[in-house]
Amino acid sequence: LQLRLGPQAMVLRQRALPYAQQLFEGIQSALLQAPLCQLQTPGGHRMSVRTSSCGPQGWVSDERGYRYATAHPDTNKPWPSIPVAWQTLAIDAASEAGFNGFMPDSCLINQYTPESKMSLHQDRNESDFTQPIVSISLGMSAVFLWGGMQRSDRPSQVLLHHGDIVVWGGTDRLRFHGIKHLTGAPHSECGAMRYNLTLRRAR
Numbered sequence: 001l002q003l004r005l006g007p008q009a010m011v012l013r014q015r016a017l018p019y020a021q022q023l024f025e026g027i028q029s030a031l032l033q034a035p036l037c038q039l040q041t042p043g044g045h046r047m048s049v050r051t052s053s054c055g056p057q058g059w060v061s062d063e064r065g066y067r068y069a070t071a072h073p074d075t076n077k078p079w080p081s082i083p084v085a086w087q088t089l090a091i092d093a094a095s096e097a098g099f100n101g102f103m104p105d106s107c108l109i110n111q112y113t114p115e116s117k118m119s120l121h122q123d124r125n126e127s128d129f130t131q132p133i134v135s136i137s138l139g140m141s142a143v144f145l146w147g148g149m150q151r152s153d154r155p156s157q158v159l160l161h162h163g164d165i166v167v168w169g170g171t172d173r174l175r176f177h178g179i180k181h182l183t184g185a186p187h188s189e190c191g192a193m194r195y196n197l198t199l200r201r202a203r
């Protein structure tokens with residue numbers, strides 16, 4: 001059950017479904033150690049998405065810019081480690097989409113509510129763009145914006161549902177993308193919320 005988004009980008013529909021319960025438990029436990037933050041953008045706005053991370057590198061943002069950091073910005077503690085099951089799932093999904101040798105060192109945890117959105121952007125804070133990115137959707141569905149190589153390219157809209165995994169790399173690695181808004185009914189397990197786990201190689 002695959003949907004091709006581009007030459008080197010793919011949605012693996014329901015790929016994470018068998019692991020959903022385990023993923024939710026892992027998220028709850030990670031968030032106890034590394035609480036969600038509503039980060040400031042370099043432009044001085046507050047993100048509508050709440051974020052945390054696990055792994056050696058966590059993605060953060062403040063008035064100084066976007067970057068990876070080895071500690072949580074509020075607690076100054078190292079991020080919790082990436083659960084082995086998440087690593088395995090992400091590495092397997094990357095292989096299935098044609099990317100062997102994925103070595104994630106960062107997992108961003110994004111929490112969306114019906115008020116959240118993520119504007120079109122590129123993921124370019126990583127040092128090696130030959131490594132793919134793997135993203136796991138849980139909870140409510142979302143309208144995903146799949147853009148081009150320039151911000152001005154009109155994005156297509158793709159629904160992402162609970163259990164879907166998106167893998168993109170190669171020529172699609174620097175596509176503009178975003179989340180327009182959540183859609184559909186609240187989720188039986190996590191209510192009016194969506195979680196997205198984004199596994200990347202930061203360093």
Ligand code: MD5
Pocket residue numbers: 009108110118123135166167168172173174175176177178179196198
């Ligand atoms: C999310 N997160 O669902 C989004 C989208 C982020 C971020 O973009 O940087 O935290 S998952 C990302 C995604 C999915 C499919 C393709 C591409 C990105 N892409 O082409 O870049 O929380």
Ligand code: FE
Pocket residue numbers: 121122123177
């Ligand atoms: Fe992104």
